[in-house]
Amino acid sequence: MSLRLDGAGLRIGARHLVRDVTVEVAPGRVTALVGPNGAGKSTVLRLLAGLWRPTRGHAALDGTALSRLSRRALAQRISFVPQETGIDVPFTVRELVAMGRHPHLGRFDAPGPADAELVASALARADVAHLADRFVNELSGGERRRAVIARSLATGSRVLLLDEPTANLDIDHVLETLTLLRTLADAGATVALALHDLNVVARWADEVAVLQDGHLRAAGSPAQVLDDALVASVFGVRVERLAAGDGRSTLVFHRGERRSTRDG
Amino acid sequence: MTEAADQPRAGYAAWVGLPLLAVLLGVAAVAAIAVGSTGVPWTTVVRVLAARVSPDGWVDLHEVSEADQVIVWLIRTPRVFVAALAGGALGIAGTQMQGLFRNPLAEPSVIGISQGAALGAVVTFVSGLSAAAVFWLPLFAFAGALAALATVYTIATRAGRTPVATLLLAGIALGALATAISSLLISLSVVNWQVANEIVFWMMGGLDNRTWTHVWMCLPPLALGALGARWYTRDLDLLLLGEETAASLGVEVERVRRMILTTAAMLTGAAVAVSGVIGFVGLIVPHMLRLVLGPSHRILLPAAMLGGAAFLIVCDLLARTIHPPEEIRLGIVTAAFGAPFFLYLLRRQRGRFELR
Numbered sequence: 226m227s228l229r230l231d232g233a234g235l236r237i238g239a240r241h242l243v244r245d246v247t248v249e250v251a252p253g254r255v256t257a258l259v260g261p262n263g264a265g266k267s268t269v270l271r272l273l274a275g276l277w278r279p280t281r282g283h284a285a286l287d288g289t290a291l292s293r294l295s296r297r298a299l300a301q302r303i304s305f306v307p308q309e310t311g312i313d314v315p316f317t318v319r320e321l322v323a324m325g326r327h328p329h330l331g332r333f334d335a336p337g338p339a340d341a342e343l344v345a346s347a348l349a350r351a352d353v354a355h356l357a358d359r360f361v362n363e364l365s366g367g368e369r370r371r372a373v374i375a376r377s378l379a380t381g382s383r384v385l386l387l388d389e390p391t392a393n394l395d396i397d398h399v400l401e402t403l404t405l406l407r408t409l410a411d412a413g414a415t416v417a418l419a420l421h422d423l424n425v426v427a428r429w430a431d432e433v434a435v436l437q438d439g440h441l442r443a444a445g446s447p448a449q450v451l452d453d454a455l456v457a458s459v460f461g462v463r464v465e466r467l468a469a470g471d472g473r474s475t476l477v478f479h480r481g482e483r484r485s486t487r488d489g
Numbered sequence: 490m491t492e493a494a495d496q497p498r499a500g501y502a503a504w505v506g507l508p509l510l511a512v513l514l515g516v517a518a519v520a521a522i523a524v525g526s527t528g529v530p531w532t533t534v535v536r537v538l539a540a541r542v543s544p545d546g547w548v549d550l551h552e553v554s555e556a557d558q559v560i561v562w563l564i565r566t567p568r569v570f571v572a573a574l575a576g577g578a579l580g581i582a583g584t585q586m587q588g589l590f591r592n593p594l595a596e597p598s599v600i601g602i603s604q605g606a607a608l609g610a611v612v613t614f615v616s617g618l619s620a621a622a623v624f625w626l627p628l629f630a631f632a633g634a635l636a637a638l639a640t641v642y643t644i645a646t647r648a649g650r651t652p653v654a655t656l657l658l659a660g661i662a663l664g665a666l667a668t669a670i671s672s673l674l675i676s677l678s679v680v681n682w683q684v685a686n687e688i689v690f691w692m693m694g695g696l697d698n699r700t701w702t703h704v705w706m707c708l709p710p711l712a713l714g715a716l717g718a719r720w721y722t723r724d725l726d727l728l729l730l731g732e733e734t735a736a737s738l739g740v741e742v743e744r745v746r747r748m749i750l751t752t753a754a755m756l757t758g759a760a761v762a763v764s765g766v767i768g769f770v771g772l773i774v775p776h777m778l779r780l781v782l783g784p785s786h787r788i789l790l791p792a793a794m795l796g797g798a799a800f801l802i803v804c805d806l807l808a809r810t811i812h813p814p815e816e817i818r819l820g821i822v823t824a825a826f827g828a829p830f831f832l833y834l835l836r837r838q839r840g841r842f843e844l845r
Contacts, residue, residue: 276733276736304737305733314729316729316784317783321730
């Protein structure tokens, strides 16, 4: 399934959160949204998820406007993992993950064996099966995030949108999460995520969209897009490339002068 | 059942907690019918009840005196029924409000909803509508509860968040206003010696002189409300995780919230219509049960219904028997349990207050 924003803008009051953004999130690809804090990454994700409606332009899933799909239909097709996973309610991890089945269950249905199986598989894939009976509010930030990722796997949706999915994770689980997303994309899922770490983007993303001040600055493959000039202009840092063992380069950043980048 | 095996706590709660509460409710009901100014042996109580619900001739009532039959079936059983229905309704409504406002202090009488319902009831009472047809009283109580709930919700909730302080303050003000108007209406319309009585009944609650009419009067809105609560059970779980998460999992947040509020108002209205304002039932019962059974509403809602029913039956039994032959107002008994409990919760929540 392919998600697309077409000239999408969102204005709240007099403030434009994003303006005229056109991005396509394709199946089988991992698409990264990058940009400085406040650039509009989260907003673009929410527009893609159909959680917010653009005030200008369009958002569509395989050509169908998101606004024409019910919440339930959206939830069956698109899952969203928020950045904040602060949950202060003592649900067990299994209960939390089982909530991913909500968009598929009727009003009076209890989850059946098929649902239980999907939940179990989601728990295993997100590496939280051993935490299944623990209370969510007693987990560490990283464990909680993986539980939330498990919930979005349990929805069985083919589109995954994640807001900073690697924040608060230790390095092992960062790699594990990225590997999981990679595997899902390779199996045909549509994956888009907001990320901060440009090295992670360079290594793991197939596509990258660079946002700045609510505008789309550039989009394409990381190798094309993330050149020194663009990174310098968007993030205000100087880039140094070091050869890594695998023949690719690792980016090291140095504080530079932030240049004015607004060119309309 | 695979579910019980797959979900340890939920399974445990469903298969042990709910039957236990049901048994507790049954025992409380029989005890409350047996005990009173004239004692009736519990075996007699069971026989009279069994005779009433089974086909003619199955249960032999020859050894039971006419007086005992009247006491059991026409005096105490309807009273206990009304207690159970009102308690169950308040238990469900309290659970829903706590879930919706994500705060254990939200409860019908604490945030002014019961007082709004009482105002609605008093309007039918003083205007004579309640005498005209039986359904006006619960209908107006529902309208009063809904108006109060909509007002409190509109005032206290900003962008899906409801700060405790705003919720409580708005509720207190609204409750006081509704109580004042109710008292005024009663004072203006009934003869003097009745005034104090009526005000006390509506403001402190009571189950004296309840008949089968009261049972039938509150049953339809209660059934409808309970069905509505069941309809939105999972949505309530999801709303506990925050609006955005709920929305991303398919909950039409605004519509669902309105429907849950309406359901809670209907339940509160039905309870108040037959028993006046009885405080704290919806506070204590869901909170205690949540500690034991966990936050999942699939278990919590039926548990709060059973628990609320049992709790109110026991409170009413105490109200009748602590200081015979006088009856203590039911609201005083529930407040004796509920107010300290409320203060305890308030103390525990202190750090989370937003009094800016």
